[in-house]
Amino acid sequence: MEINPDKLSSKERYKLLIGSVIPRPIAFVSTVSENGVPNLAPFSFFNVVCFNPMILAFFPIRYKKGDELKDTVKNITATKEFVINVATEKLAKSVNTASGLYDYQVDEFEVSGLTKSKSVTVNPPGVLESPIRFECVLEKMISFGDDAGGSNGIFGKVKHIIIEDNLIDNFRIDENLLKPISRLAGSKYARLGEVFEIERPKV
Ligand SMILES: Cc1cc2nc3c(=O)[nH]c(=O)nc-3n(C[C@H](O)[C@H](O)[C@H](O)COP(=O)(O)O)c2cc1C
Numbered sequence: 360m361e362i363n364p365d366k367l368s369s370k371e372r373y374k375l376l377i378g379s380v381i382p383r384p385i386a387f388v389s390t391v392s393e394n395g396v397p398n399l400a401p402f403s404f405f406n407v408v409c410f411n412p413m414i415l416a417f418f419p420i421r422y423k424k425g426d427e428l429k430d431t432v433k434n435i436t437a438t439k440e441f442v443i444n445v446a447t448e449k450l451a452k453s454v455n456t457a458s459g460l461y462d463y464q465v466d467e468f469e470v471s472g473l474t475k476s477k478s479v480t481v482n483p484p485g486v487l488e489s490p491i492r493f494e495c496v497l498e499k500m501i502s503f504g505d506d507a508g509g510s511n512g513i514f515g516k517v518k519h520i521i522i523e524d525n526l527i528d529n530f531r532i533d534e535n536l537l538k539p540i541s542r543l544a545g546s547k548y549a550r551l552g553e554v555f556e557i558e559r560p561k562v
Pocket residue numbers: 385398399400401402403404405418419420421428429430431432454455457458459460461542
C-alpha cells in the first residue's frame with residue numbers, strides 16, 4: 360500500500376503516525392500556572408534533542424484553530440519553567456489519569472494521587488514517585504501548523520536532574536530497575552520487553 364499524506368484526513372494521519380512511531384517514551388510534565396495551580400500531563404511526542412547543551416523536547420498538539428491551548432502550554436508560556444518526570448510502571452495509572460481534560464483550576468497532582476517534590480532550580484514541583492526528574496527552563500517554543508493537529512513544540516534546557524541513587528552507576532541507568540513505560544496507539548501502553556545487544560561497527 361502506498362499513501363499520499365496530503366490525501367488523508369487529519370484522523371487518518373494521526374492514526375498512521377501513532378501506530379507506526381512506537382514505542383514512544385512518555386514525558387510526565389509538571390508545570391504551575393501564573394496563579395500557582397500545579398498541573399500534570401503526559402506527552403509521548405517526546406525525545407532528546409541534544410546533550411551539549413542538554414535539551415529535551417515534547418510536543419503538545421493543538422486542539423482546534425483558535426481554541427484554547429493545553430494547560431501545559433499556557434503555563435510554560437507564562438512561567439518558562441517545567442519538570443519532565445520519567446513515566447514508570449508504578450506511575451502508569453496516574454499518568455493516564457492526568458491526561459484527562461480537567462479544569463484549569465484543578466491541581467492535577469491531587470487528582471492523580473501523586474506527591475509534590477520541591478524542585479531545586481525551578482518553581483514547578485516534580486513528581487516524588489518518579490525516579491528521574493529533569494528540571495527545565497524554556498529554551499524555545501516552536502509552532503508547527505495553525506490548525507488542529509499542529510503543535511507548540513516545547514524545547515527545554517535541563518537545569519537540574521534528580522535520580523534515585525539505586526538506579527544509577529557511573530552515569531549508566533539500570534533500565535530493569537527504572538521500569539519505564541511507553542505509549543503505543545490508542546489506549547495501549549508497553550513496558551520494557553526483551554533487551555538485546557549488538558556491537559556498534561568499529562569504523
Ligand atoms: C500516555 C499519553 C501520552 C500523550 N501524549 C500527548 C502528546 O504527545 N501530545 C499531546 O498534545 N497530548 C498528548 N496526550 C494527551 C494529553 O496528556 C492531554 O491532552 C492532557 O489533557 C493535556 O493536559 P493539560 O491541558 O493539563 O496540559 C497524551 C496522553 C496520554 C495518556
